[in-house]
Amino acid sequence: MNNRKIPASRHSVAVRTSAIVLSILLAGCSYHDLKPQARLLPAGDAGETLAHSGITLSPAAWPTESWWTRFNDTQLDRLVAEALAQSPTLRSAAARVRQAGALEAIEGASLLPRVDAAASSTRERFSANGTTPAPVKGTWQNVDQATLNIGYELDFWGKNRAAVEAAVGRRHALEVDSRAAALMVSAAVVQTYIDLNDTYAQLDVAQALLDQQVQIEQLTQQRFAAELGTQIDIKQSQASLPASRASIAALKEMIELHQNKLASLLGQGPDRGRSIARPHLQAGNSVVLPSHIAAELVGHRPDVVAQRWRVEACGHEIDVAKARFYPNVNLTAFVGLQSLAFDTFNDHSSRILGFAPAISLPIFEGGRLRGNLDAQDAAYDLAVENYNQTVVDALRDIADQLSSLRWLKERLAQQQEAVDTAQAAADLVNLRYRAGLATYLQVLATENATLAQKRQLVTLASRALSLQANLSRALGGGYRPEFRASVPALSTVADHS
Template identity: 50%
Template sequence: MQVPFPFPHPLARLSRRFSLTLAAAVLAGCASTGGLQPQSTLGTANALESATSLEGAQLTPAAWPTHAWWESFGDAQLDQLVQAALAGQPGLKAAAARVRQADALAGVAGAPLYPQGVVSGRATRQRFSENSTTPQPLAGSWDWTADVQAGVGYEIDFWGKNQAALDAALGRAQAADVDRHAAELMLTTSLVRAYLKLDAAYLLRDLAEQTLQQRENTLKLTGSRVQAQLDSRLDMKQAEAALPATRERIAALNEQIALTRNQVAALTGQGPDAGIQIRRPAMQGDYVAAIPTAVPADLIGRRPDVVAQRWRVEAASQEIKVARAQFYPNVSLTAFAGVQSLGLSDLLNAGSRVLGIGPAISLPVFDGGRLRGNLGARQAEYDVAVEQYNGTLITALHDVVDQIVSLRWQAERSAQQQQALVLTQEGYDMATARYRNGVGSYLQVLSAESQVLQQKQLLIELQTRGRALHLELIRALGGGYAPQAAQPPQSPQSLS
């Protein structure tokens, strides 16, 4: 038969007091965080009107760039250079190191979710006071004190603070990983852009060499006409002066070729001598100004810069949860076991055992506004991240539209330029024929030649720009980046 306690059981009283304290702390925490809310709202790609701007563009599901998008230029040497850059560029290795660093910090952030254990031991030889609590015969003598202890602690994550800290760290790690892909895209597009510049320099040098050959032929013809007294010495001097200017142009283009080779070698992470081995580009391929059918909706998952900013928004939202949880009590359980003794001889005796277990609770009461200020700062950081995401999304969509608009007009400009070249070439042929037959003047030949040279140069520049626009469209569409599925960042309403 059990005799009831005349008063409530001590454990029951302790449990009730603990519960009341906890409830009061929760109410106090809610009151302290009242009125603080994020002020920014995540934008969506579909909310940005772009249908009219994209109207008329060719749509195809296959228009998303592939992972090895540079292969669309059809140049085996370019493929090798890109692979070398991806393997040896120090900037990419640094980005990979930042990913490893973020992963390691995520491991640190997740540690409080698990029990923490420590084993410690200490031995000290000391003189004990004769006028303290040390009993005889130890008082006034020298001896050892020793203690060996193992402790275990576990913080109960009532408010989700530790989990939110881990989620924030994981979000930053995801952002660092996506930044690595963004760095890869920046590197590969910079390399291909320099390669296009190298190809254009070769084409312009070909044009300059053709011009030099034509002017040498014209000089011979002018010499014959001077001997026949059909032209003056002035015409002869003008024909002679055109040759050094053309040779200077060839020399300038040779310099540009050498410097661009050096630039390509640097982008691949190699020394200057590697640039000397780069052969003339042999790019080919027909580029179509097509965009995917899912633009702009899927653009948020295809652009590394947009995806990375999404993860930063998610990390900032989790930091708000951490800041809110700091207003509430911190509850943990601790336990320890070990041995303590005065003198080493008794250290391992059963009577030297020490044991303990119990809960601990801490609650911020007066902090001078520190916690509230921290929460306000975390919410402001979230607003900054959201607005940066919204700005990145706007920039990304405009980037795609800009490339489509330029490609659309590029086709029109190339067609007109082709026609202009045909007409100026016909004019040059007529002027040369008249000059050869003694009817026209050298000035007419020189004028017609300058027009043909200008039109050919413009055509080379337009062809190079067409390839460059193809490259920029690939970059604007994310360069073949395909992220893993991720939950969208939380809205401000879910952070209250």
């Protein structure tokens, strides 16, 4: 039987090592019941919807980055470029990206050693009954000290690396958010410009009606002079003129309001809006869609990509919360000089040197670590559900544009037929009125009917422009990830689920 005793020093090391191992094992068991509950929603297959949309499909039909140039209006191109360069909204988004980059750099510093220097000169009285030996005890002395300090945390459990990855994900999300903001600003400029174009077209219809009413009023005066009409006919023809002029004034007011809105989107005052001339938009003859919208939507919609980066960042935050259950190991060291007399401060004998490894073990913290991990799991679930909702909204957005485009062509054809019919009826009544075979009330009724149909046709033509713009926006506005190689694969989903 071997009765050799284990040396005290080796026994102490074995006890400490066992305590550390036991702490690690207990830490791993203390949160195994906590995990995220949400699941990422796949984009799904929109192939059947596209097949019945009646729109040509093409693998390369994603919008270009300057998608608004398809309207062939150089003034619109300049306005969008000015908005993207000067919009306060986009400058704010850029500031948030810079802020996220700074926070990422702060987190990244935890992966490197920390080095700092300190120097002090202290006038101190040493206790006569303390540990300071004679002849210094009980006297006043100057303590001069200068040290170079080094600290480093051994990231055994990946806590600091996960924190850096989370910061990277948040920065990427804000970078993509800035692209989403640019898309929304450009879309707002284009839509307001389309509204301005529509108002000018409505003004043309109202002005043409007023011109026609003035001609009929003059004809009525001539008929009255030839004793073919009555004073009532004159009053009725004159009564419609103020209402038409009021309608024209309202449309001119709307033009100025649209100009003011455009100036605001450009980050300028209202005077800038007054320099915006009448639009000259041209609608495309055909609409072509990408053939794999559902499968590729995640990489083309900036709002979807940003939400996915946030899911990735929250996954790394879970890694940080888990690592906090394990021991924290830090290494610190210092080297320097210390002396009670300044004339001996630079002596070789005044040097000091120290090395201090430190281990902290979370043993009892009142549930703080579990609560933190549970909160991070909930944050991950929230990010996943926000991503899911963004995907659902994106697919609905595209489906809305497809549904509207599908029926717009037929609506335009029917509305054009309605305008032609109403105009033919109005022309016929005007001829009869000139011949004295119709009353002014009949003329007024056909005018109102024609005006209503023409206004509706102008509205539908404007809607065609809006749908083309909205479809480009819904498809991501030409967005392409600039960091394609590092687009998150959501590896943390499998780890944290």
